[in-house]
Amino acid sequence: MSSRKSAQRDLTREMIMDAARDLFIVKGYQHVSMRQIAKELGYSHGAIYYHFTNKAELFYALVQKHFGMLEHKLIELAQATLAPREKLEAILLGYIEFGLNHQSHYEIMFLIKDEEVRDYLNQSPIETYELFAQTVHSLSEKQLSIQEIWSIFLSLHGFVTHYLRHVLQYEDVLDMAKAHVQFLLKGIFQS
Amino acid sequence: MSSRKSAQRDLTREMIMDAARDLFIVKGYQHVSMRQIAKELGYSHGAIYYHFTNKAELFYALVQKHFGMLEHKLIELAQATLAPREKLEAILLGYIEFGLNHQSHYEIMFLIKDEEVRDYLNQSPIETYELFAQTVHSLSEKQLSIQEIWSIFLSLHGFVTHYLRHVLQYEDVLDMAKAHVQFLLKGIFQS
DNA sequence: ACCTCATTTGAACAGTGGTCAAATAATAAT
């Protein structure tokens, strides 16, 4: 009855990921179906399974991209021309900003406990944390121990997690975020 | 064909909640179906809908109980005979212990983002946090501001959230938890 | 014996993720 699409509109992983990202951001992982994604693209849901083995793998492909984005942002902030203290502030705040401005992705990167999805998570979170830790360590002028950096990370993570659950945007909690960062840095620069 | 159960075994909210709790703890909210709960009880799934309007409401009934448990623990710790500093440590550590020893519960209380479920969440988390904040405030000998207490809470939340995702038990991360608490209290008691 | 009514059943509905034989079309080989 229906005919397959012409060659130039052949379905690609990129196309699927673009459509999926939009839907995931609006509705969240659990509330997006493979059929919805396919419909958005004008294909049948079966076609997606040709390009991705399942929903989790499709989602994880998106996640990997976003870990890359977070790393990019960290590097960018670390290269800014600011005093260490300001740079450190910017990085901690930048982490929160990233988390709240990419809520669906943060959720997948750090929150989804779903076994299906977790099986696809590999080294990405670890690598990204390593970068975070090293950057913070050097900016702290060696005053922060590994353990303290880890505590800072967990504390930022708690902030993001909490407000992400309440679906608030970064702008809505900017003051709170700044105060949280100050709290975490208090004592380090004896300010 | 099948007949309704005899009067003394009439299905109650309590019975349903007990069966549901066990399943939720083992499998998590998303992977427990109403049919599974009903099967566990030897009833048809329709019967549950007579006692709970839907899955989310059933789940929330469980949540309320767990908030009660956490409050109970907080009060208990606050009444211990310890120096303020030690008491404060015990409370922060107690919070982490509760979170990691009741992972499914904590997940329900603070992590589930599902709209269906969230619609049933009312004042419980707020009330429990109020208790936490007041206790910490008085124990800090008025040295902690509202904002700082909130940051401490978020930082503890981050700790629990992270290790909960990796399904580690409290004992496995005890040293880490102690270090995290010390980090958060650093400066407050000028230690 | 009859009635009432809270409780339970199970069929039905619209949706889900995932599978797969069959259909299709672009490309390579003849």
Next chain:
DNA sequence: ATTATTATTTGACCACTGTTCAAATGAGGT
């Protein structure tokens, strides 16, 4: 130009989900 091959897409199908609801059930009151 015709044929064979191969990558891609389709849609019926499966086993499942949460939810609804008319109908059946049976305990308690009269």
